[in-house]
Amino acid sequence: MQDEVPKVLVIEDSVTSMKVIKHLIMNVGLEPVGVNCLADAEMALARTNADEFLCAVVDYCLPDALDGEAIDFTISAAIPTVVITGRLDEATRTSVLNRDVVDYIPKENAQVYEYLGRLIKRLEKNREIGVLVVDDSRLSRTMITSLLDRHNFITYEASDGEEGLAALRQYKNIQLVITDENMPNMTGLDMVAEIRRTISKDDLAIIGLSGEGSSALSARFIKSGANDYLNKPYCHEEFFCRVIQNVEYIENIEAIRRASNTDYLTGLPNRRHFFTRISANLKIAPVNVVIGMVDVDMVHWINESYGYEAGDKVLKEIAALLEKHFPNSHVSRFGGEEFCIYSSGLPIASIAGAFEAFQEEVSHHRVYFEGNEIQSKVSIGVTSQFNGDIHESLKVAGANLHKAREQGDNQVVFS
Structure with missing residues (x-):
């Protein structure tokens, strides 16, 4: 079950301001709950648990709450409260800031609504x-x-x-x-x-x-x-x-x-970040080190046949399958069609099985692009030979990948 989208209570009697505020709240991925007076706010909160609200955006002066009573109401309900108002006098500002509010925003120009949007997004991140x-x-x-x-x-x-x-x-x-x-x-x-x-x-x-x-x-x-x-x-x-x-x-x-440190296409760590992470791992004397090199077959043919966007989609879906099958390993895109997997501390047999399961799923996986059904396969070279030098192990895995390519597409060579 997906998490529910946090709500933002908006108490505002101006139709124009309500429309603008609701729009910016939806733009940051939250759900606005709008009412135009204190009485309606009380009814809305009676129907909804206050914990569901990320915050409240409250106008200082409302038809049935002329002196900030709606602010007191949301604060008493333990809802973080942002105050907006057309009043710019010092007495109003002092009255607002003497309350436990998140912030005070005067309705001076369109820029204040942009600030309000950033503030609401900030409140979500702060959690x-x-x-x-x-x-x-x-x-x-x-x-x-x-x-x-x-x-x-x-x-x-x-x-x-x-x-x-x-x-x-x-x-x-x-x-x-x-x-x-x-x-x-x-x-x-x-x-x-x-x-x-x-x-x-x-x-x-x-x-x-x-x-x-x-x-x-x-x-x-x-x-x-x-x-x-x-x-x-x-x-x-x-x-x-x-x-x-x-x-x-x-x-x-x-x-x-x-x-x-991230590959822009797949979202995986890139080659540089791979070596940074592995260098840190090597300092703790890892055991059961396994290195795998994965090459996506036929990407050049896919690019020529369906366009580069199709090839990009294939690579992104292959990357997602790698993350699925190797959740406790370091998975990186090395560049082009090549990916690298580094595992340590896990049973070697289980990692070998993960490579076989990954290769099997890829062989049955179909990528759909602009009405075309595209099949791709992978060649994989894996080694558990490790003497403390990651570069030497990568050479062995690369040599095994070369053997897998020579044997034809969709092969795994393990040493």
């Missing part, structure tokens, strides 16, 4: 992101985590640097650490320095906090390895801007890595 708050003050930790909860982050707490390091080892989804400086056992600066011994700024963001207000301390945090720094007390809007900026920095670095 998978862990943030560690390290502070010896329970009150301070609670205040920070309550702010992070508004933005749907998964939060973890630690009362000093040693507990913070332990939490990092335990929870693998942490992308951001927010830490105070003055703590017992291990200070924030010492914890940051210790983290940076093994985790780079590109893999984990750190924001330092302190109530001292010292420019020297902010510099010390940055020099110790923090990505950013905030003085206490801080404005909630600035806090969220810093948090999102640092989380998106980590995401952007990861996106660049994926782009450089």
Whole structure:
């Protein structure tokens, strides 16, 4: 059963604004639930579990809720709430920000709706992101985590640097650490320095906090390895801007890595990433190493007969079958029609069986393209000969692949 699409509650009495907001919500793959007054919102929530809503987009002034009562309603239902309003006066802004809202968006121009779309998408992503708050003050930790909860982050707490390091080892989804400086056992600066011994700024963001207000301390945090720094007390809007900026920095670095390490056509790791991953695996003295080279037969003929798009579709479907049959192995596209599979730690007999099952399924698989039924086959060379040199094993697997080609299409040669 597929997961249900998260809903977004929209409380807005303007027909035009409702149409625009619903459109942008659907564009980010979510389901809008629109009502035009507080009474209808109460009825909608009575029919639906509040947990089904990712967030609510609420107009400040409604026919039956002139002074933000609809905001209080969604917040009391524990739904992260984004406020939109045509009022631009300071009193309204202060009234909104005194509530536990996610953000406040004035209806000034069309660009604010683009911002709203990015914000809603951000709230969806945040559900998978862990943030560690390290502070010896329970009150301070609670205040920070309550702010992070508004933005749907998964939060973890630690009362000093040693507990913070332990939490990092335990929870693998942490992308951001927010830490105070003055703590017992291990200070924030010492914890940051210790983290940076093994985790780079590109893999984990750190924001330092302190109530001292010292420019020297902010510099010390940055020099110790923090990505950013905030003085206490801080404005909630600035806090969220810093948090999102640092989380998106980590995401952007990861996106660049994926782009450089991923084959654009199949989505599999590319040749360069293959050697990076295998080099890391070789450091742990792997056992039962098996290397397989797969060549897709007749791709040139398919390209000439049906066009390059047909050949691309064949390669993509072959890649999907490789992922299916080798879920616990490293599968990469080496280029052209060649793929490589590296397995370690699994019974050699089971891996040999996986190659045979893969070859058998490919032989019966049909690719449908523009009304044509295309059959493709594969030649496979496999070896379990491994002396610690991955390049030597690849040569043996490549030689076996050459033998398989000489024997005709759809063959497996194993040594």
